[in-house]
Amino acid sequence: MRAVRVGICGLGTVGGGTFNVLKRNAEEIERRAGRGIEVAQIALRSRNPQCEIGDTPITNDVFEVANNPDVDVVIELIGGYTVARDLVLKAIDNGKHVVTANKALIAVHGNEIFARAREKGVIVAFEAAVAGGIPVIKAIREGLAGNRINWLVGIINGTGNFILSEMREKGRAFDDVLKEAQALGYAEADPTFDVEGIDAAHKLTILASIAFGIPLQFDKAYTEGITQLTTADVGYAEALGYRIKHLGVARRTEEGIELRVHPTLIPADCLIANVNGVMNAVMVNGDAAGSTLYYGAGAGMEPTASSVVADLVDVVRALTTDPENRVPHLAFQPEALSDHPILPIEACESAYYLRIHAKDHPGVLAQVASILSARGINIESIMQKEAEEQDGLVPMILVTHRVREAQINEAIAALEALEGVTGKVVRIRVEQLN
Numbered sequence: 001m002r003a004v005r006v007g008i009c010g011l012g013t014v015g016g017g018t019f020n021v022l023k024r025n026a027e028e029i030e031r032r033a034g035r036g037i038e039v040a041q042i043a044l045r046s047r048n049p050q051c052e053i054g055d056t057p058i059t060n061d062v063f064e065v066a067n068n069p070d071v072d073v074v075i076e077l078i079g080g081y082t083v084a085r086d087l088v089l090k091a092i093d094n095g096k097h098v099v100t101a102n103k104a105l106i107a108v109h110g111n112e113i114f115a116r117a118r119e120k121g122v123i124v125a126f127e128a129a130v131a132g133g134i135p136v137i138k139a140i141r142e143g144l145a146g147n148r149i150n151w152l153v154g155i156i157n158g159t160g161n162f163i164l165s166e167m168r169e170k171g172r173a174f175d176d177v178l179k180e181a182q183a184l185g186y187a188e189a190d191p192t193f194d195v196e197g198i199d200a201a202h203k204l205t206i207l208a209s210i211a212f213g214i215p216l217q218f219d220k221a222y223t224e225g226i227t228q229l230t231t232a233d234v235g236y237a238e239a240l241g242y243r244i245k246h247l248g249v250a251r252r253t254e255e256g257i258e259l260r261v262h263p264t265l266i267p268a269d270c271l272i273a274n275v276n277g278v279m280n281a282v283m284v285n286g287d288a289a290g291s292t293l294y295y296g297a298g299a300g301m302e303p304t305a306s307s308v309v310a311d312l313v314d315v316v317r318a319l320t321t322d323p324e325n326r327v328p329h330l331a332f333q334p335e336a337l338s339d340h341p342i343l344p345i346e347a348c349e350s351a352y353y354l355r356i357h358a359k360d361h362p363g364v365l366a367q368v369a370s371i372l373s374a375r376g377i378n379i380e381s382i383m384q385k386e387a388e389e390q391d392g393l394v395p396m397i398l399v400t401h402r403v404r405e406a407q408i409n410e411a412i413a414a415l416e417a418l419e420g421v422t423g424k425v426v427r428i429r430v431e432q433l434n
Contacts, residue, residue, distance in 0.1 A: 003036035004316050007065035009087060010077035011044040014101050014128070016051045017305030018075060022312075029309065033316040040070050050301070066091040073315055075308060076100040085109045088124070092116050097319075099311045101128035101304055107202040107218040110209075114329040121323035125311035130203040131156055131280045133303030134296040135310065140210050140284060141331040147286030149211040151251040153264075153433060156203045158278035158298045159187045159194035160226055160246035165276040167234045168243065174229060186278055196225035197246065197261035204248035207282065208259055212252055212340065213332035217259070220342035224262035233355060233426060236397050237265050240381060242353075242430070243273040249431065256343040265353050265399075265430040272433070283433065291433075346406040351380065351430035356396040356415060357422045360387045364420035365396065371414045372400065375407050393422055399430060 006022075008015050022029065022037060030036045042053060043062040059065065066074055066087055074091040076098060078084050084105045088098050092113070100106065106113070106126050117124045127137045131154070140149070155161050159181055166177040178195065181187040193199040201221040209216050226246050237244050242265035251258040266273045271293055275281040280298025285291045297303035318326055328334060358364045365384070372379060378401040385395040400408070412425045 001035050003038045004033075004072050004319070005038055005040035005070055006073045006075055006312065007041040007043070007068060007071040008039060008075045008077065009043045009062040009065050010079070011042055011048045011051060011053075012077065013301050014304045014308065015042075015044075015075075015077040016048040017301035018077065018308045019051050019053065021302060021305045021309050025309075029313060033313045035316055037312060037316060041065050041068055062087050063090060066094060066096065071096060073097045073099060073312060075312070076102060076105075077308070078102075079104070081105060081108055085113070088113055089116055092120050092122055092124070095120055095122060097123045097125075097315045099125045099308055099315060101126070101308055103129040103199070103202040103206060107205040107216055110206070110216040110329075114334070117329070118323075118334060123315050123318060123326065124329060125315055126206070127311045128304050128307035130206050131282060131294070132296070132298040132300060133306045134280060134282065134294050134298065135307065136207070136282045136294045137210060138310075139292070139294055140207065142327060144284065144286050144289060144292070145331070147288045149252065150285045150287060151249070152207055152211055152282060152284040153250075153272065153431065154200075154204065154207065154248045154280070154282040155245055155272060155275050156248050156280055156282065156298060157194055157197075157200040157246060158280060159191065160197075160200070161275065161280070162186050162278045163195070164226065164229070164234070164244055164246060167229070167231055168238065169276075171231050171235075173231060174227060195227055197223035200246065200248045200261045204250055204259060204261055207248070208250035208257060210331045211250060211284070212257055213330070213336065213338050214257060214340055214342075215337055216330070217342050220259060222260040222262070222345040222348075226263050229263055232395070233353075233428065236355065236383065236395075237353065237428075238268070240265075240353075240383065240397070240399060241268050242266060243268050244428065245273065245275075247431065252340075253343070253349075255347065256341040258348045259342050260345060260348060263428050265428055266433055270433055346404070346409065348405050349402050350405065351402045351432070352400045352408050353428040353430055354398045354400065354412070355426035356398070357393045358396050359420045359422065360392055360394050361420050364418070367418055367420060368396065368398070368415060371418075372411055375411045377401070377403050377407060377411055
């Protein structure tokens with residue numbers, strides 16, 4: 001049986017890792033896939049010094065790969081929304097299977113891409129689009145197929161996790177750690193996608209669709225970044241028995257699906273709270289399996305290449321399978337996707353950490369408690385620090401019980417209007433993960 005021929009589009013970090021893994025582990029991969037896999041063509045802008053591509057044909061035109069009759073599978077590793085979308089759709093129209101690590105492409109254009117793939121009877125595989133080398137998509141889509149997924153949470157951006165880990169462990173300021181992350185190559189020159197939660201929201205959108213059987217709806221995901229977090233909040237959270245993580249949260253409720261990325265306090269003794277540095281982790285709660293945790297490298301040359309090659313092996317194994325009987329792209333049969341709505345953030349429910357700067361006057365705490373009580377918000381714990389030397393204000397830290405976001409918004413507005421409260425109230429959501 002002839003080898004399956006692949007075209008790699010993009011020979012950067014992940015593309016170079018994919019080429020190297022295919023070459024180094026060729027014999028092992030063939031034993032697993034049942035057929036050999038060879039790289040028939042590479043589209044690249046510049047040579048990758050970490051790859052010895054030998055006499056493999058190269059081009060600087062990615063569409064040449066999509067149109068190459070000798071290519072069976074196109075591996076899209078160029079990133080972005082526009083050219084990548086056109087490339088993938090062209091490959092599909094030409095009857096080629098596709099493997100991609102492009103989370104933005106899948107989160108934004110996945111519904112269109114999967115519909116076109118079903119029409120043409122080809123596979124679009126995207127394990128590497130979420131959490132790098134962690135096979136979490138396969139775990140949810142196949143390993144937990146017997147479960148009704150209740151919720152999932154994830155640390156799915158290594159840059160943000162590195163920053164928060166350094167802030168907690170070394171007491172460093174956000175801006176200082178961000179500069180180091182950029183120097184180390186963990187963060188881009190423009191770190192917006194990482195620190196504002198957009199990258200994590202792309203990934204969470206994909207995970208939620210697979211977990212709950214809903215269409216991809218990135219535009220409805222709530223995102224909040226970590227740029228406003230201070231070492232004071234990190235320290236107060238620690239004193240209360242929590243860690244702050246930039247968490248993606250997807251939860252099924254009777255009213256709809258919560259889909260949100262934001263800084264979150266989670267109990268310090270929880271496994272996922274102890275995922276540090278650039279590592280990723282996803283915790284999934286199913287009705288039968290309970291809570292399971294998937295941990296590993298969320299990015300990097302060969303960890304991500306591991307997932308790309310695993311997808312490629314799955315494609316090769318499925319080449320002779322009736323398209324109607326393949327594993328569905330989003331885990332559920334296309335005609336069985338649910339119209340369960342995505343909830344606006346105001347309708348989501350959480351506990352809250354509130355930090356209030358109060359004047360050192362009698363009765364302020366009683367006023368704060370009264371405002372919360374009037375809106376049905378119960379206090380779980382309270383911590384009041386000494387007045388700060390610079391301005392004489394007293395930091396007041398509260399953790400509430402679970403309540404709807406709309407109620408806490410009303411309470412915060414009322415708190416900020418108090419004469420005894422100065423400045424904005426800091427609000428961070430709290431999840432117990434139980």
